Amino acid sequence: xxxxxxxxxxxxxxxxxxxxxxxxxxxxxxxxxxxxxxxxxxxxxxxxxxxxxxxxxxxxxxxxxxxxxxxxxxxxxxxxxxxxxxxxxxxxxxxxxxxxxxxxxxxxxxxxxxxxxxxxxxxxxxxxxxxxxxxxxxxxxxxxxxxxxxxxxxxxxxxxxxxxxxxxxxxxxxxxxxxxxxxxxxxxxxxxxxxxxxxxxxxxxxxxxxxxxxxxxxxxxxxxxxxxxxxxxxxxxxxxxxxxxxxxxxxxxxxxxxxxxxxxxxxxxxxxxxxxxxxxxxxxxxxxxxxxxxxxxxxxxxxxxxxxxxxxxxxxx
Amino acid sequence: xxxxxxxxxxxxxxxxxxxxxxxxxxxxxxxxxxxxxxxxxxxxxxxxxxxxxxxxxxxxxxxxxxxxxxxxxxxxxxxxxxxxxxxxxxxxxxxxxxxxxxxxxxxxxxxxxxxxxxxxxxxxxxxxxxxxxxxxxxxxxxxxxxxxxxxxxxxxxxxxxxxxxxxxxxxxxxxxxxxxxxxxxxxxxxxxxxxxxxxxxxxxxxxxxxxxxxxxxxxxxxxxxxxxxxxxxxxxxxxxxxxxxxxxxxxxxxxxxxxxxxxxxxxxxxxxxxxxxxxxxxxxxxxxxxxxxxxxxxxxxxxxxxxxxxxxxxxxxxxxxxxxxxxxxxxxxxxxxxxxxxxxxxxxxxxxxxxxxxxxxxxxxxxxxxxxxxxxxxxxxxxxxxxxxxxxxxxxxxxxxxxxxxxxxxxxxxxxxxxxxxxxxxxxxxxxxxxxxxxxxxxxxxxxxxxxxxxxxxxxxxxxxxxxxxxxxxxxxxxxxxxxxxxxxxxxxxxxxxxxxxxxxxx
Numbered sequence: 079x080x081x082x083x084x085x086x087x088x089x090x091x092x093x094x095x096x097x098x099x100x101x102x103x104x105x106x107x108x109x110x111x112x113x114x115x116x117x118x119x120x121x122x123x124x125x126x127x128x129x130x131x132x133x134x135x136x137x138x139x140x141x142x143x144x145x146x147x148x149x150x151x152x153x154x155x156x157x158x159x160x161x162x163x164x165x166x167x168x169x170x171x172x173x174x175x176x177x178x179x180x181x182x183x184x185x186x187x188x189x190x191x192x193x194x195x196x197x198x199x200x201x202x203x204x205x206x207x208x209x210x211x212x213x214x215x216x217x218x219x220x221x222x223x224x225x226x227x228x229x230x231x232x233x234x235x236x237x238x239x240x241x242x243x244x245x246x247x248x249x250x251x252x253x254x255x256x257x258x259x260x261x262x263x264x265x266x267x268x269x270x271x272x273x274x275x276x277x278x279x280x281x282x283x284x285x286x287x288x289x290x291x292x293x294x295x296x297x298x299x300x301x302x303x304x305x306x307x308x309x310x311x312x313x314x315x316x317x318x319x320x321x322x323x324x325x326x327x328x329x330x331x332x333x334x335x336x337x338x339x340x341x342x343x344x345x346x347x348x349x350x351x352x353x354x355x356x357x358x359x360x361x362x363x364x365x366x367x368x369x370x371x372x373x374x375x376x377x378x379x380x381x382x383x384x385x386x387x388x389x390x391x392x393x394x395x
Numbered sequence: 396x397x398x399x400x401x402x403x404x405x406x407x408x409x410x411x412x413x414x415x416x417x418x419x420x421x422x423x424x425x426x427x428x429x430x431x432x433x434x435x436x437x438x439x440x441x442x443x444x445x446x447x448x449x450x451x452x453x454x455x456x457x458x459x460x461x462x463x464x465x466x467x468x469x470x471x472x473x474x475x476x477x478x479x480x481x482x483x484x485x486x487x488x489x490x491x492x493x494x495x496x497x498x499x500x501x502x503x504x505x506x507x508x509x510x511x512x513x514x515x516x517x518x519x520x521x522x523x524x525x526x527x528x529x530x531x532x533x534x535x536x537x538x539x540x541x542x543x544x545x546x547x548x549x550x551x552x553x554x555x556x557x558x559x560x561x562x563x564x565x566x567x568x569x570x571x572x573x574x575x576x577x578x579x580x581x582x583x584x585x586x587x588x589x590x591x592x593x594x595x596x597x598x599x600x601x602x603x604x605x606x607x608x609x610x611x612x613x614x615x616x617x618x619x620x621x622x623x624x625x626x627x628x629x630x631x632x633x634x635x636x637x638x639x640x641x642x643x644x645x646x647x648x649x650x651x652x653x654x655x656x657x658x659x660x661x662x663x664x665x666x667x668x669x670x671x672x673x674x675x676x677x678x679x680x681x682x683x684x685x686x687x688x689x690x691x692x693x694x695x696x697x698x699x700x701x702x703x704x705x706x707x708x709x710x711x712x713x714x715x716x717x718x719x720x721x722x723x724x725x726x727x728x729x730x731x732x733x734x735x736x737x738x739x740x741x742x743x744x745x746x747x748x749x750x751x752x753x754x755x756x757x758x759x760x761x762x763x764x765x766x767x768x769x770x771x772x773x774x775x776x777x778x779x780x781x782x783x784x785x786x787x788x789x790x791x792x793x794x795x796x797x798x799x800x801x802x803x804x805x806x807x808x809x810x811x812x813x814x815x816x817x818x819x820x821x822x823x824x825x826x827x828x829x830x831x832x833x834x835x836x837x838x839x840x841x842x843x844x845x846x847x848x849x850x851x852x853x854x855x856x857x858x859x860x861x862x863x864x865x866x867x868x869x870x871x872x873x874x875x876x877x878x879x880x881x882x883x884x885x886x887x888x889x890x891x892x893x894x895x896x897x898x899x900x901x902x
Contacts, residue, residue, distance in 0.1 A: 081894065081897050082893045082894045082896040082897060083893050083896070084893065085887060085888045085893065087891065087900040088888055088896055088899075088900060089888075090900075091896070091899050091900050093888075093892075093896045093899060095886075095887065095888040095889060095892045096729065096889060096892065097726060097885055097886045097887060097888070097889060097897075098886040098888075100889070101884070101886045102886055111450045170832065202777075205777050206777065206778060207777060207778070212777070212778030212779065227752075262834065264834075266833065269833070269834060269836065269837075287898070288671070290895075290897075290898040291898065356896065356899065357895075357896065357898065358897060360899060360901065361899065362896075
């Protein structure tokens with residue numbers, strides 16, 4: 079069952095390993111001092127202000143326990159919103175509200191949250207319950223994304239986002255992770271989610287992989303996975319590509335969702351994107367890194383970078 | 396690429412210094428690369444008593460023979476009131492104690508440690524002349540008679556000599572013996588007479604004096620022994636016990652008729668010795684000889700510290716080895732562990748609990764801790780109080796295991812206290828968060844990875860050769876550093892990635 083290959087073959091396939099990622103991609107291209115720009119979601123939001131980068135709209139930020147007391151009044155007019163910790167990780171501490179019933183709030187599951195409970199949640203967030211290393215945090219209140227119906231039937235639970243890997247601002251690979259019953263609704267590939275490689279030039283399915291093995295249909299919904307075609311593809315890539323200018327990070331992962339009305343929105347950035355995207359795409363990223371390496375001296379705007387990438391990185395290369 | 400060449404330069408420098416010092420210590424200072432066996436070291440203490448006359452005092456004692464095989468690794472003068480030095484006097488090495496004035500009973504102590512390196516060659520292989528001349532007249536007749544008697548009762552040359560020694564010990568019973576020993580006063584002269592009797596039969600013999608090294612004795616004195624050239628080799632015989640003494644069980648004094656101890660300015664002098672032995676590792680001996688000869692490399696090293704601190708460092712010096720194991724397993728193999736260096740601390744704990752017991756205790760504590768911690772997560776506590784609460788859990792589990800195992804008569808359960816509590820609390824916390832966020836599978840992978848790493852680190856760290864090398868050659872740390880730096884710059888694939896990315900090479 080457990081098969082093993084040789085380093086020479088992996089090298090031939092252009093696969094980048096963890097050691098290489100850590101030294102050649104992250105350490106070399108992402109200076110430490112820039113990390114807060116992506117690790118702190120509020121900071122990410124601030125640096126994208128005044129640019130073309132579309133993000134879910136902010137309703138407000140709760141910074142102090144004093145703000146917590148004002149929450150009831152502040153949210154009086156809002157029916158749908160998301161509260162998330164600014165420095166959270168792994169989706170912890172995200173509270174989604176999709177409706178109101180008097181003073182109570184309704185979660186997507188239909189269960190109720192009283193104002194008291196909501197205040198307690200925000201208060202916990204501020205004291206660092208959900209942040210990395212328990213550092214004091216702030217709670218961001220964002221408008222709810224109205225997800226496009228394009229992913230209907232492709233996911234067991236929740237709406238997938240699209241991960242684009244940028245190398246010096248050029249999109250080199252993209253994928254989306256579809257949760258399954260096996261992965262318990264989580265979009266984590268080694269827990270059994272399906273990784274769907276997306277063609278940089280078209281936004282269509284390139285390859286679907288579960289546990290490293292090619293799959294044709296979604297294991298739970300039976301949907302033909304090759305049918306997925308992400309709308310606004312060029313716009314989405316341009317949105318991702320623009321993040322290079324604001325973060326100045328050479329190796330970056332951008333997580334993007336598609337809003338029914340507003341189109342692609344930047345959800346968050348990642349300074350240490352993983353390597354599973356290679357498996358989902360069925361190809362190593364080294365050849366593409368080398369192509370971009372040769373373009374380092376050329377000055378291009380985000381649109382031009384996307385156009386270049388869409389041209390060069392068609393399916394075969 | 397500039398940083399690359401800098402890296403190679405650094406690594407080469409580290410390797411050269413580290414290996415250079417190691418080889419120097421190995422070839423020049425006589426350190427051993429393997430722990431080797433232990434050597435028996437004899438600790439001999441001389442005690443000199445005398446009644447001082449009240450004026451200046453000078454005490455001189457003949458020192459034991461120096462030979463190639465037996466090395467003195469340590470000697471000290473314990474009597475601080477006296478000035479001590481070693482002088483050569485008429486070809487004899489003497490220890491001289493002096494003091495400008497002393498009265499009443501005086502006691503001088505001196506201590507020396509000896510160890511044997513190989514078998515001593517004390518005498519020329521082939522004897523030349525008879526050392527004490529030959530007997531004549533009636534004494535020769537008496538000697539011949541004794542020899543005849545001894546021969547009757549023995550089969551070999553050696554047993555004959557022993558028989559003769561026995562006969563000549565019983566002076567009153569035998570007229571021939573009385574004739575031979577009529578003018579003999581000292582034991583030494585007695586033995587010389589024995590040697591002369593043996594000369595009649597063409598057997599060479601020599602009288603020696605020395606201190607018997609055997610067991611643990613106090614108030615020993617230097618006694619007389621006889622060496623006989625029988626069956627083509629020199630054999631040392633104890634004339635009282637009538638038995639052969641192995642050459643390495645005696646410390647010989649120069650064969651000389653002059654007295655062993657001279658005291659000027661005092662009277663009623665006596666000397667006695669206490670003898671005891673200890674086992675010392677060969678490496679330790681090299682260190683002590685190095686200190687004796689004043690090598691700076693040994694003098695400015697861990698060995699110059701008190702023994703207690705040395706033991707602490709013995710443990711500390713093993714930690715880099717554990718770190719290397721972690722580095723190899725994480726960056727070359729690709730095993731995931733919970734907490735980077737937690738496995739080293741667990742491995743250190745295993746050193747005091749043994750592996751199997753340690754693994755069991757660890758699993759019990761972390762398992763019970765996880766169950767308790769899962770309750771805490773319902774309470775939504777803040778981080779620091781939460782970990783503090785887990786820490787209290789850990790202590791409670793420790794106490795419970797300790798008490799239960801003690802009641803069951805299973806004393807090894809008490810080694811639980813060697814586990815670092817804070818580390819365990821953090822491990823439980825991290826595992827619990829991991830369980831909630833990534834599922835039990837990830838907990839098993841990281842927990843298993845940590846325990847595997849800890850077990851391997853433990854197995855390397857308890858290896859006697861590794862322990863010997865790290866302690867005796869601390870400069871190997873530089874070599875270790877070079878290896879870690881090299882691995883740090885390795886950007887190739889990890890072993891487990893060969894399996895992870897395998898599907899990509901199938902097309």
